[in-house]
Amino acid sequence: xxxxxxxxxxxxxxxxxxxxxxxxxxxxxxxxxxxxxxxxxxxxxxxxxxxxxxxxxxxxxxxxxxxxxxxxxxxxxxxxxxxxxxxxxxxxxxxxxxxxxxxxxxxxxxxxxxxxxxxxxxxxxxxxxxxxxxxxxxxxxxxxxxxxxxxxxxxxxxxxxxxxxxxxxxxxxxxxxxxxxxxxxxxxxxxxxxxxxxxxxxxxxxxxxxxxxxxxxxxxxxxxxxxxxxxxxxxxxxxxxxxxxxxxxxxxxxxxxxxxxxxxxxxxxxxxxxxxxxxxxxxxxxxxxxxxxxxxxxxxxxxxxxxxxxxxxxxxxxxxxxxxxxxxxxxxxxxxxxxxxxxxxxxxxxxxxxxxxxxxxxxxxxxxxxxxxxxxxxxxxxxxxxxxxxxxxxxxxxxxxxxxxxxxxxxxxxxxxxxxxxxxxxxxxxxxxxxxxxxxxxxxxxxxxxxxxxxxxxxxxxxxxxxxxxxxxxxxxxxxxxxxxxxxxxxxxxxxxxxxxxxxxxxxxxxxxxxxxxxxxxxxxx
Numbered sequence: 001x002x003x004x005x006x007x008x009x010x011x012x013x014x015x016x017x018x019x020x021x022x023x024x025x026x027x028x029x030x031x032x033x034x035x036x037x038x039x040x041x042x043x044x045x046x047x048x049x050x051x052x053x054x055x056x057x058x059x060x061x062x063x064x065x066x067x068x069x070x071x072x073x074x075x076x077x078x079x080x081x082x083x084x085x086x087x088x089x090x091x092x093x094x095x096x097x098x099x100x101x102x103x104x105x106x107x108x109x110x111x112x113x114x115x116x117x118x119x120x121x122x123x124x125x126x127x128x129x130x131x132x133x134x135x136x137x138x139x140x141x142x143x144x145x146x147x148x149x150x151x152x153x154x155x156x157x158x159x160x161x162x163x164x165x166x167x168x169x170x171x172x173x174x175x176x177x178x179x180x181x182x183x184x185x186x187x188x189x190x191x192x193x194x195x196x197x198x199x200x201x202x203x204x205x206x207x208x209x210x211x212x213x214x215x216x217x218x219x220x221x222x223x224x225x226x227x228x229x230x231x232x233x234x235x236x237x238x239x240x241x242x243x244x245x246x247x248x249x250x251x252x253x254x255x256x257x258x259x260x261x262x263x264x265x266x267x268x269x270x271x272x273x274x275x276x277x278x279x280x281x282x283x284x285x286x287x288x289x290x291x292x293x294x295x296x297x298x299x300x301x302x303x304x305x306x307x308x309x310x311x312x313x314x315x316x317x318x319x320x321x322x323x324x325x326x327x328x329x330x331x332x333x334x335x336x337x338x339x340x341x342x343x344x345x346x347x348x349x350x351x352x353x354x355x356x357x358x359x360x361x362x363x364x365x366x367x368x369x370x371x372x373x374x375x376x377x378x379x380x381x382x383x384x385x386x387x388x389x390x391x392x393x394x395x396x397x398x399x400x401x402x403x404x405x406x407x408x409x410x411x412x413x414x415x416x417x418x419x420x421x422x423x424x425x426x427x428x429x430x431x432x433x434x435x436x437x438x439x440x441x442x443x444x445x446x447x448x449x450x451x452x453x454x455x456x457x458x459x460x461x462x463x464x465x466x467x468x469x470x471x472x473x474x475x476x477x478x479x480x481x482x483x484x485x486x487x488x489x490x491x492x493x494x495x496x497x498x499x500x501x502x503x504x505x506x507x508x509x510x511x512x513x514x515x516x517x518x519x520x521x522x523x524x525x526x
Contacts, residue, residue, distance in 0.1 A: 006230070007043075007230050007231070007232075007261070007262075007263045008043050008044060008176065008207065008230065008231035008232065009041075009042045009043045009044070009232060009248070009252060009263050009264065010042070010043065010044040010046065010075070010145075010178075010207070010231060010232065010233040010234075011037050011042045011044065011045050011046065011072075011233075011234065011235065011236060011248055012046040012077075012209075012233050012234070012235055012245065013033060013037065013045075013046075013235040013236050013237075013239055013248075013279070014030045014033060014034065014045065014046060014047050014048055014059075015046045015047065015048045015049060015056075015077050016046070016235060016240050016241070016245055017235035017236070017237075017239030017240050017244075017245060018030075018048075018239070019240060019241040020239045020240055020241060020244065020285075021241070022285070023239060023283055023285060025282075025283065026055075027055055027058050027059050027062060029282050029283070030047065030048070030059050031059070031062060031063065031066055031067060032282050033236075033279050033282055033283075034047065034063070034067055034069070034072075034074075035067065036275045036278050036279050036282075037072060037236065037275070037279075038067075038069045038070055038071050038072045039071075039268070039271055039275055040236075040249075040264065040268055040269075040271055040272060040275050041071045041072075041264040041265040041268035041269075041271075042071065042072050042248070042264070043071070043072060043073065044072060044073050044074075044075050044103060045069070045072045045073075045074055045075065046075045046076075046077050046105060047059050047060055047063060047074050047075065047076060047077075047101065048060070048076070048077060049076070049077045049078055050076050050078070050095045050096060050098070050099040050101075051078065051091065051092045051094070051095025051096065051099075052078070052092065052095075057095065057099075060074075060076060060099040060100055060101060061100075063100070064100045071265055071268075073102055073103050074100075074101045074102070074103070075101055075103040075104065075105050075145070076096050076099040076101035076103070076104050076105070077104075077105050077107070077147075078092055078093065078095070078096045078104060078105075078106060078107070079092065079106065079107050079108075080106055080107070080108045080126075080129040080130050080132075080133040080134075081093050081129050081132060081133045081136075082129075083119060083120075083121040083125050083126075083129060084121075084125075086132065087132045087133045087135075087136035087137075088136055090133075093133060093136065093137070096137065096142075097137065097140050097142070101142070102142060102143060103142065103143045103144075103145065104137050104142045104143070104144050104145070105144075105145040105146075105147055105178075106130075106133055106134065106137075106144060106145070106146050106147065106169075106174075107146075107147045107149050108126070108129070108130045108146055108147070108148060108149065108165060108169065109126055109149055109150070109154075109165070110148040110149060110150060110151045110154045110155075110161075110162045110165040110166070111149070111150040111151070111153055111154030111157060111158075111162070112154065112157060112158045112161045112162075113157065114149070114150055114154070123161060126165070127164065127165065127168050130146070130165060130168050130169050130172065131168050131169075131171075131172045134146065134169055134172035134173055134174050135172045135173060138172070138173035143175055144173060144174045144175060145174060145175060145176040145177075145178060145207070145231070146166075146169040146174040146176065146177045146178065147178045147180050147209060148162070148165060148166060148169075148177055148178065148179055148180055149180050149182050150180065150182045150183065151166075151179040151180050151181070151182075152179065152180075152181050152185075152186050152190070152191070152194060153182070153183060153185075155194055163197075163198065163201055163202060166198060166202050166204055167202045167204070169204075170202060170203070170204035170205075174204075175205060176204075176205050176206070176207045176231045177198075177202075177204045177205070177206060177207065178206075178207030178208065178209045178231060178233060179194065179195065179198065179206060179207065179208055179209065179224070179229075180209040181208075181209065181210045181211055181217075181220060182209075182211065183211065183213060184210070184211030184212055184213025184214055184217065184242065184243065185213055185214050186210070186214065186216065186220055187214060187216055187220070188216060188219045188220055188222070188223035189223070191208070191210075191220045191223045191224050191227070192223045192224070192226065192227040193227075195208070195223075195224045195227035195228055195229055196227045196228065199227070199228045205230060205231065206224070206228060206229045206230070206231070207224075207229055207230070207231030207232065207233060208220065208221050208224035208225070208229045208231070208232055208233065209233040209245075209246075210224075210233075210234070210245070210246045211240065211241075211242065211243070211244070211245055211246075212238065212240070212242075212243040212244045212245065212246065213242055213243050215243075217234070217238070217244070217245060217246035217247070218246050218247055218250050218251055218254070220246070221234065221246045221251045222251065222254055222255070222259075225255065225259075225261075232246075232248075232251055232252075232255075232263075233245070233246070233248075234246035234247060234248030234251055235247070235248055236248050236249055236275070236276060236279050237249070237276055237279060237280060237283075237285070237287070237288070237291065238250075238288075238291070239283070239285070247291070247292070249272050249276055249293060249294055249325075250291075250292045250293060252264060252269070252272075253269065253272065253292070253293045253325055256269055257269075257320055257324060257325075269324065269325055269326075270323070270324060270325065270326045271326055272293060272294050272325045272326055272327075273293070273294040273325055273326035273327040274326050276291070276294040277294070293325045293327065294325060294326075294327055298322070298327055299318055299322040299327055299328065342360050342363050342364050342367070343360055346360075346363075346388060346392075349385050349388060351388060351392055353392075359391060359392065362391060363387070363388060363391050366387065366391070367384075367387070370387075373482075373501060374473045374482050374484050374501040375484070375499055375501050376484065376486075376499055377499070380486060380497045380498055380499035381496065381497060382489075382496035382497055382498045382515065382516065382519040383497075383498045383499045383512075383515045383519075385519065386498075386515055386518060386519055386522070389522070396518075397518055397521075397522045398518070399427060399453070399456075399457060399517075399518060399521045399522075399525075400425045400426065400427035400452075400453050400456070401425060401426045401427075402423070402424070402425045402514070403424040403425055403426065403431075404423075404424050405421065405422065405423045405424070405445065405448075405449075405510065406421070406422050407419060407420065407421040407422075407441040407444055407445055407506060408420055408421075409440075409441055418437060418438075418439070419437065419438050419439070419440050419441045419443065419444040420435060420436070420437050420444055421435065421436050421437075421438070421441065421444035421445040421447070421448040421449075422434070422435045422448060423435075423436070423445070423448040423449050423452050425449075425452055425453070427452070427453055427455075427456035427457070428456040428457075430455075430456065432452040432453075432455055432456075433452075434448045434449075434451045434452040435448060436448030436449075436451055441506050441509075442468070442505075442506065442509040442513075445506070445509065445510060445513060446465055446513055449513055449514070449517065450463065450517065453517060453521075457521055457524075459491075459520075459521075459524050460517065460520070460521070462491045462492050463489055463490070463491055463516075463517065463520050464489065464490050464491075464492075465487060465488070465489055465513075465516070466488050466489065466490050466495060467486075467487070467488035467497075468485070468486075468487055468488075468509075469485065469486040469487075470483060470484070470485050470505055470508075471483070471484045471485075471486075473501075482501065482502070482503065483501070483502055483503070483504060483505045483507075483508045484499065484500070484501050484508060485499070485500045485501075485502075485505065485508040485509045485511075485512045486498070486499055486512065487499075487500070487509070487512040487513060487516050489516040489517075489519075489520060491520055491523075491524070496516070496519050496520070496523075498512045498513075498515035498516040498519060499511075499512055499515070500512030500513070500514075500515065
């Protein structure tokens with residue numbers, strides 16, 4: 001089945017998604033993301049606007065040498081020629097020709113007021129700009145798509161002119177006319193009505209480009225497809241300016257899994273979770289845990305009632321099998337947990353608790369009591385695994401015994417504050433007394449603790465603290481409030497989260513640090 005011909009999945013992460021506040025992609029980042037998107041099986045990857053900025057020009061130059069795309073075609077984004085200039089003579093149109101991209105996506109004004117106020121030209125000249133640019137690029141052998149900017153608002157203001165822009169582009173050879181909800185204010189029923197009218201009136205092949213300002217980008221994309229659109233644009237993870245573009249993974253998953261539309265090469269949807277998270281690593285934008293289908297919480301269950309039902313049949317509280325998008329079901333342990341939650345979580349961690357009702361009850365009661373004191377285990381699986389191991393095996397996993405620890409902070413003559421921590425502990429029959437420095441008390445404690453343990457267990461050198469979160473639990477108490485700390489640690493291959501609670505941030509941090517190193521050593525010594 002030729003998916004490029006029958007249905008277009010078009011990703012614009014590298015261009016429109018990169019306009020998200022705080023998201024800055026290097027050329028190397030864009031090349032890396034393009035490879036990931038190709039692994040998902042999207043049909044088209046919009047690489048950027050060559051000629052408009054040096055970074056995008058460099059991307060297309062390097063893409064010709066470094067990208068070996070198996071599924072996707074690279075698209076260059078640009079604008080119709082300037083008013084009063086032939087397309088063949090416009091330097092930005094020339095950059096599109098020279099980009100090496102087989103596909104060009106042209107943005108064109110379809111709202112009459114934008115033509116007159118933004119382009120400062122006539123409606124007739126705007127049509128000529130569309131016709132001339134599309135015709136010229138087609139004659140140069142490139143496939144042309146047209147993004148009709150502000151189309152839905154333009155359609156409401158002047159339906160006849162908005163449709164004439166599309167008709168002009170299609171007659172000049174544009175393969176697709178994508179209707180852009182540039183301001184993101186449309187609702188699904190409105191989109192459906194407009195798409196139906198466009199197809200009936202112009203006969204053009206229609207696409208949809210939706211922004212999420214009304215919270216309806218995915219729904220609007222699906223409504224457009226239901227009305228006859230066969231080209232859908234979006235960004236992985238819903239990146240994009242303001243509130244973002246349509247989340248392409250959510251759109252595609254809904255089309256494939258809910259509407260039985262084959263829009264990706266067979267089997268590649270199973271890569272969605274891995275790829276969504278891999279792209280998040282490149283962009284350095286933390287993945288949204290509640291993102292549909294691929295978020296870490298997308299198939300997470302916390303309430304005991306849910307867990308009891310899932311124990312009988314997982315489908316009772318899940319809309320589909322998470323494996324079809326490469327995700328997994330997670331059982332969250334919290335003060336809402338019942339016996340079924342603990343039993344299922346134990347099975348997930350390799351413990352069969354089904355025949356030990358007393359143990360399950362003991363663990364359940366202990367979890368609820370600790371969460372009453374401020375602990376949280378739904379976000380700290382590693383600490384829960386240590387607790388469960390202690391209850392099942394009769395003793396807490398231990399690779400060192402701490403005698404004492406202390407930390408001081410001093411301000412030096414240059415005004416810089418330095419923290420110094422001293423840790424005394426025994427490990428493998430040897431007593432260690434180690435002092436470590438850091439830019440804060442927790443950093444100093446971490447340095448001293450890992451140096452001490454590392455003398456007995458060298459693999460600790462690979463452990464690294466990668467995330468640190470502090471929450472004040474009873475804010476009304478002011479500076480004497482209970483503090484909870486979550487620490488994420490990695491060994492370079494995977495990561496784990498531990499929790500500590502204390503009367504101050506240093507005490508809470510110490511508990512999370514000790515759990516983090518203990519869990520890591522347990523993983524390496526199983």
